[in-house]
Amino acid sequence: xxxxxxxxxxxxxxxxxxxxxxxxxxxxxxxxxxxxxxxxxxxxxxxxxxxxxxxxxxxxxxxxxxxxxxxxxxxxxxxxxxxxxxxxxxxxxxxxxxxxxxxxxxxxxxxxxxxxxxxxxxxxxxxxxxxxxxxxxxxxxxxxxxxxxxxxxxxxxxxxxxxxxxxxxxxxxxxxxxxxxxxxxxxxxxxxxxxxxxxxxxxxxxxxxxxxxxxxxxxxxxxxxxxxxxxxxxxxxxxxxxxxxxxxxxxxxxxxxxxxxxxxxxxxxxxxxxxxxxxxxxxxxxxxxxxxxxxxxxxxxxxxxxxxxxxxxxxxxxxxxxxxxxxxxxxxxxxxxxxxxxxxxxxxxxxxxxxxxxxxxxxxxxxxxxxxxxxxxxxxxxxxxxxxxxxxxxxxxxxxxxxxxxxxxxxxxxxxxxxxxxxxxxxxxxxxxxxxxxxxxxxxxxxxxxxxxxxxxxxxxxxxxxxxxxxxxxxxxxxxxxxxxxxxxxxxxxxxxxxxxxxxxxxxxxxxxxxxxxxxxxxxxxxxxxxxxxxxxxxxxxxxxxxxxxxxxxxxxxxxxxxxxxxxxxxxxxxxxxxxxxxxxxxxxxxxxxxxxxxxxxxxxxxxxxxxxxxxxxxxxxxxxxxxxxxxxxxxxxxxxxxxxxxxxxxxxxxxxxx
Amino acid sequence: xxxxxxxxxxxxxxxxxxxxxxxxxxxxxxxxxxxxxxxxxxxxxxxxxxxxxxxxxxxxxxxxxxxxxxxxxxxxxxxxxxxxxxxxxxxxxxxxxxxxxxxxxxxxxxxxxxxxxxxxxxxxxxxxxxxxxxxxxxxxxxxxxxxxxxxxxxxxxxxxxxxxxxxxxxxxxxxxxxx
Numbered sequence: 001x002x003x004x005x006x007x008x009x010x011x012x013x014x015x016x017x018x019x020x021x022x023x024x025x026x027x028x029x030x031x032x033x034x035x036x037x038x039x040x041x042x043x044x045x046x047x048x049x050x051x052x053x054x055x056x057x058x059x060x061x062x063x064x065x066x067x068x069x070x071x072x073x074x075x076x077x078x079x080x081x082x083x084x085x086x087x088x089x090x091x092x093x094x095x096x097x098x099x100x101x102x103x104x105x106x107x108x109x110x111x112x113x114x115x116x117x118x119x120x121x122x123x124x125x126x127x128x129x130x131x132x133x134x135x136x137x138x139x140x141x142x143x144x145x146x147x148x149x150x151x152x153x154x155x156x157x158x159x160x161x162x163x164x165x166x167x168x169x170x171x172x173x174x175x176x177x178x179x180x181x182x183x184x185x186x187x188x189x190x191x192x193x194x195x196x197x198x199x200x201x202x203x204x205x206x207x208x209x210x211x212x213x214x215x216x217x218x219x220x221x222x223x224x225x226x227x228x229x230x231x232x233x234x235x236x237x238x239x240x241x242x243x244x245x246x247x248x249x250x251x252x253x254x255x256x257x258x259x260x261x262x263x264x265x266x267x268x269x270x271x272x273x274x275x276x277x278x279x280x281x282x283x284x285x286x287x288x289x290x291x292x293x294x295x296x297x298x299x300x301x302x303x304x305x306x307x308x309x310x311x312x313x314x315x316x317x318x319x320x321x322x323x324x325x326x327x328x329x330x331x332x333x334x335x336x337x338x339x340x341x342x343x344x345x346x347x348x349x350x351x352x353x354x355x356x357x358x359x360x361x362x363x364x365x366x367x368x369x370x371x372x373x374x375x376x377x378x379x380x381x382x383x384x385x386x387x388x389x390x391x392x393x394x395x396x397x398x399x400x401x402x403x404x405x406x407x408x409x410x411x412x413x414x415x416x417x418x419x420x421x422x423x424x425x426x427x428x429x430x431x432x433x434x435x436x437x438x439x440x441x442x443x444x445x446x447x448x449x450x451x452x453x454x455x456x457x458x459x460x461x462x463x464x465x466x467x468x469x470x471x472x473x474x475x476x477x478x479x480x481x482x483x484x485x486x487x488x489x490x491x492x493x494x495x496x497x498x499x500x501x502x503x504x505x506x507x508x509x510x511x512x513x514x515x516x517x518x519x520x521x522x523x524x525x526x527x528x529x530x531x532x533x534x535x536x537x538x539x540x541x542x543x544x545x546x547x548x549x550x551x552x553x554x555x556x557x558x559x560x561x562x563x564x565x566x567x568x569x570x571x572x573x574x575x576x577x578x579x580x581x582x583x584x585x586x587x588x589x590x591x592x593x594x595x596x597x598x599x600x601x602x603x604x605x606x607x608x609x610x611x612x613x614x615x616x617x618x619x620x621x622x623x624x625x626x627x628x629x630x631x632x633x634x635x636x637x638x639x640x641x642x643x644x645x646x647x648x649x650x651x652x653x654x655x656x657x658x659x
Numbered sequence: 660x661x662x663x664x665x666x667x668x669x670x671x672x673x674x675x676x677x678x679x680x681x682x683x684x685x686x687x688x689x690x691x692x693x694x695x696x697x698x699x700x701x702x703x704x705x706x707x708x709x710x711x712x713x714x715x716x717x718x719x720x721x722x723x724x725x726x727x728x729x730x731x732x733x734x735x736x737x738x739x740x741x742x743x744x745x746x747x748x749x750x751x752x753x754x755x756x757x758x759x760x761x762x763x764x765x766x767x768x769x770x771x772x773x774x775x776x777x778x779x780x781x782x783x784x785x786x787x788x789x790x791x792x793x794x795x796x797x798x799x800x801x802x803x804x805x806x807x808x809x810x811x812x813x814x815x816x817x818x819x820x821x822x823x824x825x826x827x828x829x830x831x832x833x834x835x836x837x838x
Contacts, residue, residue, distance in 0.1 A: 122746050
């Protein structure tokens with residue numbers, strides 16, 4: 001990139017070739033008012049708020065779309081420009097219903113802010129009072145077209161970041177409107193994934209989220225906390241607005257980050273929803289069919305007495321949530337593994353993680369990180385889905401796939417045992433069975449390597465052969481077959497899926513801290529399925545429903561301690577001792593995410609009830625068992641799949657030879 | 660020095676602007692040394708005399724309001740449009756999205772809580788509704804605009820003080836509001 005210099009408002013400014021005038025101005029802290037422009041979205045120059053004067057050019061130019069040129073002399077604050085900007089604002093106000101006094105976004109509105117900034121104390125044009133409809137068909141998102149200024153941010157974010165392209169324009173001129181799916185109401189849309197990105201970018205009160213309106217303007221909030229969402233393996237960054245102790249608004253972080261500042265439906269709504277769930281607030285002990293409140297000391301003493309006997313007979317176990325932070329996982333592993341030397345320790349997703357680990361082992365042994373950051377899907381040119389349903393397993397990854405396929409023209413191959421989750425945008429769709437999956441992937445790989453393949457795999461093989469940066473997405477259900485996982489990685493190696501951080505494989509790990517759990521709490525084998533237990537400690541975050549297997553193990557166990565934030569059923573019914581835990585948004589710590597980063601979670605609201613830190617509880621419990629809490633021998637995340645070799649050095653492995 | 664004379668009217672609005680004016684608290688004592696309040700909703704004098712400053716709170720929604728606005732304009736030197744309703748039309752504009760006749764039907768007949776079996780719409784002895792509720796400057800010339808719902812007491816005090824100093828003020832952007 002070559003550097004250019006230009007003069008903006010008499011100040012010499014540096015920028016890079018290819019920057020727009022606006023970008024150079026922003027880099028040099030020169031303010032130019034904008035409305036339709038938004039960081040991370042394609043600039044369209046439609047609102048004309050950012051007009052600037054350029055010397056020797058008689059026209060006014062939009063700063064957001066005009067490339068900056070060496071030695072350009074730009075003025076951004078002349079009287080003429082102020083006059084035009086004010087005029088634009090007055091016309092916008094006159095066009096539709098922009099009466100702030102009865103708008104939920106007054107005070108949070110960019111149009112209002114700009115009008116005040118420009119000293120608009122009246123509107124010189126007659127108001128049109130044109131009546132547009134108010135689309136309230138969606139249970140979460142409301143579109144009041146009367147407030148719309150047609151900045152098209154929602155359309156752009158929906159197409160460019162979410163890849164759903166639900167929204168577009170209908171009609172022309174005064175009648176122009178935002179519309180879903182070629183003329184449907186939003187609530188009837190087939191493509192809308194209800195992620196709320198459109199509301200996040202809306203500068204006015206047009207697109208609003210029912211759960212967030214009238215709960216406090218941004219300015220009225222007591223706190224804005226940057227944290228992450230732990231509800232899938234991506235761990236997207238979130239920003240939560242807190243007012244009088246409750247979460248009133250959740251947004252993605254930045255339009256320029258890899259995820260484009262988007263969240264999925266879970267990320268947007270689970271947080272405010274979970275703050276309203278029933279909580280376990282004090283330790284409780286079962287008395288027959290009900291519980292009675294107890295002190296921490298009493299509850300832990302009872303737990304310790306039951307645990308002691310169970311430990312001696314080797315019938316004590318711990319089932320721990322992989323949605324826990326690294327720090328919590330470390331405490332768990334130090335208590336159960338290093339202090340008590342228990343072997344029956346596992347996470348909820350133990351089987352799945354073991355499957356992936358076994359499948360990845362041959363490549364990890366070569367010193368190669370066998371997967372890549374999920375956002376690399378967005379820069380890939382061929383995506384192969386193996387029984388994956390990202391919209392379910394990691395919804396923002398589904399956005400990457402859609403954006404990459406629709407906007408960047410990447411090829412999409414779906415190989416699955418069930419219905420194609422990306423119907424309509426897949427180039428090759430192959431249906432198979434779990435039994436045939438392994439052979440099919442192997443044959444496909446051989447095809448990529450140049451061998452003859454059956455007709456139905458020809459196109460896929462050809463496509464992968466020509467791809468520069470393919471990515472293989474492995475669904476979580478395939479983890480039951482480590483050999484399929486290995487074959488999938490083989491396919492990545494053969495297709496040259498090499499990214500800077502590892503091989504072009506994205507496993508749908510489900511739990512947010514799966515990578516952190518691997519060398520801390522994930523067990524070596526499945527003991528849960530046919531366990532005969534005297535004591536079972538369960539740490540749940542209450543955000544994922546317990547599966548049948550876990551519940552059955554709990555009902556078989558003779559004494560169960562459930563440590564959970566929420567009164568979630570049937571989990572709490574299984575407990576003999578119920579301990580309160582802070583909810584995920586009441587904790588701080590780190591997560592090893594599938595986005596290739598160790599991300600920090602920050603406490604959004606303070607914990608409710610009589611909760612104690614995990615390390616305090618474990619120390620107490622250890623003391624009651626006559627132990628001192630040992631140093632954790634394994635750190636979460638560290639050195640797991642650290643690459644010691646370049647991804648390009650990866651070799652395919654043969655499953656058959658290894659026997 | 661003779662006191663400046665001020666008249667204010669409360670047209671199609673909620674009186675919030677006048678309430679907000681009273682929020683200038685004890686400063687009103689100092690202000691009254693320089694200003695004589697003539698016809699205002701606060702003094703309850705109905706006849707508008709010749710004044711220096713006229714203040715209109717509210718939009719114009721019927722013929723009486725239109726008449727008062729014109730009368731005040733004729734009798735004052737400086738006219739202030741006070742509050743969102745006077746400046747933009749405000750909440751009264753919600754009715755502009757349908758015909759005036761439909762508004763009357765909705766208000767006097769269709770509303771669920773209304774008992775009016777004959778469907779009588781009052782038309783005698785009451786001023787006729789204008790086709791639309793309009794901001795003051797659609798009918799008469801306005802010299803000073805003070806948006807806000809209501810404008811803050813400080814803003815109102817600032818505007819009055821400036822006018823008393825012989826200046827025609829505009830609302831500074833740091834205190835301007837539309838809600």
